[in-house]
Amino acid sequence: MKFFSKVMVGLDLTEMDDILIKKTIVFLEFLGVERCYFLHVSKDLALPSELTQKYPDLLASGDETVEAIIQGKLDEYNFPKTVETEIIAQEGDHPLDTFLRWAKIKDVDLLIMGRKETLSGSGALSNGVAKKAPCSVMLLQEKRPIGLPKKIMIPTDFSDHNHLIYAFGERIADQVNAQLVPVHVYHVPHGYSKTGKTFDEFSEIMKEHGKNDFKKFVSKHNHPDLECTFVLNDGEDVGELLLKEAHKLDVDMFIMGSRGRTKSAAILLGSTAEKLITANNVLPMIIFKQKGENMGFFEALFKI
Structure with a gap:
């Protein structure tokens, strides 16, 4: 392929x-x-x-x-x-x-x-x-041993554009016989205390909500049996948080994508991807962009 x-x-x-x-x-x-x-x-x-x-x-x-x-x-x-x-x-x-x-x-x-x-x-x-x-x-x-990945982390937010990146991650994982590790970072919204719930209780509610979203999301892909890892972000830099989780899960590659909400945004990255690029200098990383949809914006950017 x-x-x-x-x-x-x-x-x-x-x-x-x-x-x-x-x-x-x-x-x-x-x-x-x-x-x-x-x-x-x-x-x-x-x-x-x-x-x-x-x-x-x-x-x-x-x-x-x-x-x-x-x-x-x-x-x-x-x-x-x-x-x-x-x-x-x-x-x-x-x-x-x-x-x-x-x-x-x-x-x-x-x-x-x-x-x-x-x-x-x-x-x-x-x-x-x-x-x-x-x-x-x-x-x-620089320091990572030479070799193909065996465990690939793909941060997953269940958005429509994320389907494209997720499908790409599945293809790569299948090609090299690697394990795909979906990870979703969630947080407890401000004002949770007004619901009468404790922080831990509302954290669990958000996690369960994420699990339901992932089931719907992954059902549209080739490996609906995959489990997603859920990581609570309590104010930490999301790039550092993902890198820490990658070490914990012993993954050896990241795959992420561009914003992709519009064609003009497809050339640029979301804040999570940017923060992970800044934090990560130890694991290989593929930033997947749908080629072609961003070229008009790119040409305008450079006034060609």
């Missing part, structure tokens, strides 16, 4: 590139990748001194040298010849804009970015790409 035939991988000429290339190779067959673009964006393609010292014989122009370095890494890690590759080196004062423009130019289905844990780097570019890309995004972490 082909999920994403055209993929673009963001590289920064650091040690993270080696990790990202090796991890991408593992996902190629699973994702159904037929063509893979490797994009490096720099404000100045003139080589830094550490690279000229490491590669003293490379006297070509900056973009050609960058392409040669990346090609060397692909050869070193035996990137499959069955997948077409193209290496793109670009200068730009605004790397995020350049990444998003090239995603549109190449009409890619998925952007793959690295998330650093101990290596230097702010993560601002990968966060920005995840939030604004016109296609799905996969974030692969």
